[in-house]
Amino acid sequence: MNKILICLKRVVDYNVRIRVKPDGDGVVTDGVKMSINPFDEIALEEALRIREAGNAEEIVAVTIGSQDCQQQLRTGLAMGADRAILVESDTEIDPLAAARALHALVEKESPDLVILGKQAIDDDCNQTGQMLAAIWGRPQATFASKLELAGTTAKVTREVDAGLETIEVDLPAVVTSDLRLNEPRYVKLPDIMKAKKKPLENIAVSELLGDTEPQLNAVGWAPPAQRAKGILVDDVDGLIAALREKDLVT
Amino acid sequence: MSKVLIIAELNGSALNPSTAKCVACAQAVSPDSIDIAVFSHQCADAAATAAGITGVSRVLCIESEANRHPLAAVLAPQAAELAADYDYVFGPSTTFGKDVMPRIAALLGVGQVSDIMSVASPRSFARPVYAGNAVLTVEVPEGKTIVATVRTASWKDAPTGGSASVENASVTAEIPAHTRFVELASEASERPDLQTAKKVISGGRGVGSSENFDLIYQLATKLGAGVGASRAAVDAGYVANDMQVGQTGKIIAPELYIAFGISGAIQHLTGIKDAGTIVAVNKDPEAPIFEIADIGLVGDLFEVLPELEQKL
Numbered sequence: 001m002n003k004i005l006i007c008l009k010r011v012v013d014y015n016v017r018i019r020v021k022p023d024g025d026g027v028v029t030d031g032v033k034m035s036i037n038p039f040d041e042i043a044l045e046e047a048l049r050i051r052e053a054g055n056a057e058e059i060v061a062v063t064i065g066s067q068d069c070q071q072q073l074r075t076g077l078a079m080g081a082d083r084a085i086l087v088e089s090d091t092e093i094d095p096l097a098a099a100r101a102l103h104a105l106v107e108k109e110s111p112d113l114v115i116l117g118k119q120a121i122d123d124d125c126n127q128t129g130q131m132l133a134a135i136w137g138r139p140q141a142t143f144a145s146k147l148e149l150a151g152t153t154a155k156v157t158r159e160v161d162a163g164l165e166t167i168e169v170d171l172p173a174v175v176t177s178d179l180r181l182n183e184p185r186y187v188k189l190p191d192i193m194k195a196k197k198k199p200l201e202n203i204a205v206s207e208l209l210g211d212t213e214p215q216l217n218a219v220g221w222a223p224p225a226q227r228a229k230g231i232l233v234d235d236v237d238g239l240i241a242a243l244r245e246k247d248l249v250t
Numbered sequence: 251m252s253k254v255l256i257i258a259e260l261n262g263s264a265l266n267p268s269t270a271k272c273v274a275c276a277q278a279v280s281p282d283s284i285d286i287a288v289f290s291h292q293c294a295d296a297a298a299t300a301a302g303i304t305g306v307s308r309v310l311c312i313e314s315e316a317n318r319h320p321l322a323a324v325l326a327p328q329a330a331e332l333a334a335d336y337d338y339v340f341g342p343s344t345t346f347g348k349d350v351m352p353r354i355a356a357l358l359g360v361g362q363v364s365d366i367m368s369v370a371s372p373r374s375f376a377r378p379v380y381a382g383n384a385v386l387t388v389e390v391p392e393g394k395t396i397v398a399t400v401r402t403a404s405w406k407d408a409p410t411g412g413s414a415s416v417e418n419a420s421v422t423a424e425i426p427a428h429t430r431f432v433e434l435a436s437e438a439s440e441r442p443d444l445q446t447a448k449k450v451i452s453g454g455r456g457v458g459s460s461e462n463f464d465l466i467y468q469l470a471t472k473l474g475a476g477v478g479a480s481r482a483a484v485d486a487g488y489v490a491n492d493m494q495v496g497q498t499g500k501i502i503a504p505e506l507y508i509a510f511g512i513s514g515a516i517q518h519l520t521g522i523k524d525a526g527t528i529v530a531v532n533k534d535p536e537a538p539i540f541e542i543a544d545i546g547l548v549g550d551l552f553e554v555l556p557e558l559e560q561k562l
């Protein structure tokens with residue numbers, strides 16, 4: 001195939017302990033480590049493997065967000081993407097607007113495959129890939145743990161609640177990655193140097209979308225309900241007694 | 251007048267219990283009516299169960315060979331066509347709902363509220379973000395259809411005892427041929443389903459191998475419990491993927507959850523926060539799981555498990 005588009009989102013690193021701001025206006029992000037959304041890294045890795053197997057010519061990495069996202073795009077280029085596009089937006093973009101912007105890019109770039117992470121670990125929405133597929137009128141294979149290409153079709157194994165579902169889709173299609181699709185490679189220093197020379201194009205989100213009226217308004221953020229403090233027991237007998245007291249075992 | 255349409259989830263030809271949770275959530279927006287759409291090649295069984303959920307007005311059967319398997323690309327255009335008459339379209343936040351609902355929302359040209367935990371007002375909803383480490387309340391502007399998934403662990407089943415009418419509905423939406431079902435591989439299990447089990451026993455990396463997982467299964471059998479696992483245990487191949495509990499696996503709310511050899515990473519904890527009682531057995535007293543456990547036991551799971559099984 002000719003081209004794979006992969007989408008990266010800049011998110012708070014998954015190791016960071018999230019704290020809600022005291023005024024309830026969001027979570028603390030100042031001075032917090034930012035990374036590529038882990039699922040998107042997997043999406044990129046899958047694209048790289050497809051190209052390395054001789055099944056794709058070019059990989060384009062796309063992100064939507066502020067200038068700061070260049071950092072994540074450079075990491076994507078260092079991992080091996082051929083070029084990058086930053087769709088610049090200074091305001092939060094919701095999944096529908098993201099899908100519409102990506103669709104506008106898809107019209108320009110005509111990829112054979114678009115791979116995204118199944119969800120971003122900040123808003124945990126799990127929507128963008130499905131919405132892009134709907135707007136594009138193309139197949140979606142979400143939560144992929146295996147992707148096999150065969151000419152103009154792809155066979156995708158999906159992690160579903162009942163087990164593993166396999167579907168076949170015609171290309172072009174949208175695939176969203178689950179954790180077990182692959183294990184992303186580490187970036188090496190020389191690759192970071194090389195990545196600096198790779199093309200990174202800036203497009204204003206307004207060029208792709210008209211005005212973006214928000215689909216949802218954030219009313220407020222709160223910390224989750226805390227569980228009451230628990231007890232430690234010394235041994236199995238203590239555990240059984242504690243469970244019996246709560247009527248959980250006989 | 252406000253009307254809710256719920257997209258039913260099916261297991262084969264039976265109704266998945268997640269649908270009754272969606273009804274409970276739908277009732278919280280105080281609508282005038284709640285209808286359930288059943289897409290299948292054989293609707294009768296699921297439709298009969300759906301009609302028996304209290305609070306449901308009508309069950310709509312969209313029966314066709316194309317609807318034999320729940321393919322999002324096939325169901326979404328049909329659901330979007332039906333949705334034109336409704337103010338709300340709800341589905342469960344299971345892999346089924348997560349797959350199909352955003353596709354429906356996009357066809358309707360609206361956003362989606364993912365994982366409703368609670369209803370603050372008919373247009374505003376609380377939902378978890380950052381692996382459940384924050385709760386965000388969002389409001390849907392007037393004039394937009396509200397498409398949402400319902401976080402099943404936050405809702406009790408709407409009770410049975412209703413008698414809704416069951417009707418056939420026809421749709422004219424074009425069904426795409428670009429997406430085809432190949433197969434579903436699921437391990438047949440006699441155990442209670444992880445998502446509805448009252449008790450769940452889970453194992454993590456500390457269990458060490460798929461053979462050792464037998465210890466977990468034995469205790470689960472004794473307690474009539476479902477079995478879950480951490481991502482590390484699934485990645486290591488000890489158990490199947492459908493047993494993963496957590497941010498990217500299943501979010502569950504059993505009355506009793508017992509974790510053996512699980513450290514308690516936030517991505518795992520977000521899947522069990524709604525459990526009634528959390529028990530942790532871990533040999534490391536510093537393991538973060540003890541921070542949320544109601545009952546903790548510092549010990550070697552290979553000693554604790556057999557002793558527990560024997561003494562219960």
Ligand SMILES: Cc1cc2nc3c(=O)[nH]c(=O)nc-3n(C[C@H](O)[C@H](O)[C@H](O)COP(=O)(O)OP(=O)(O)OC[C@H]3O[C@@H](n4cnc5c(N)ncnc54)[C@H](O)[C@@H]3O)c2cc1C
Pocket residue numbers: 014038039121179453454455456457479480481482483494495496497498499500510511512513514515516517518521531532533534537549550551552
């Ligand atoms: C994007 C993303 C999504 C994720 N989603 C999920 C998810 O949905 N679910 C999930 O579970 N994880 C998820 N993870 C992974 C998560 O971060 C942890 O890596 C994982 O939960 C660790 O699994 P564990 O607790 O089994 O393993 P470990 O962290 O390795 O813990 C093993 C524990 O076993 C204990 N132990 C070892 N031997 C014994 C013994 N003999 N007796 C008693 N205790 C013993 C150890 O003390 C240790 O605490 C996700 C990660 C990322 C980045």
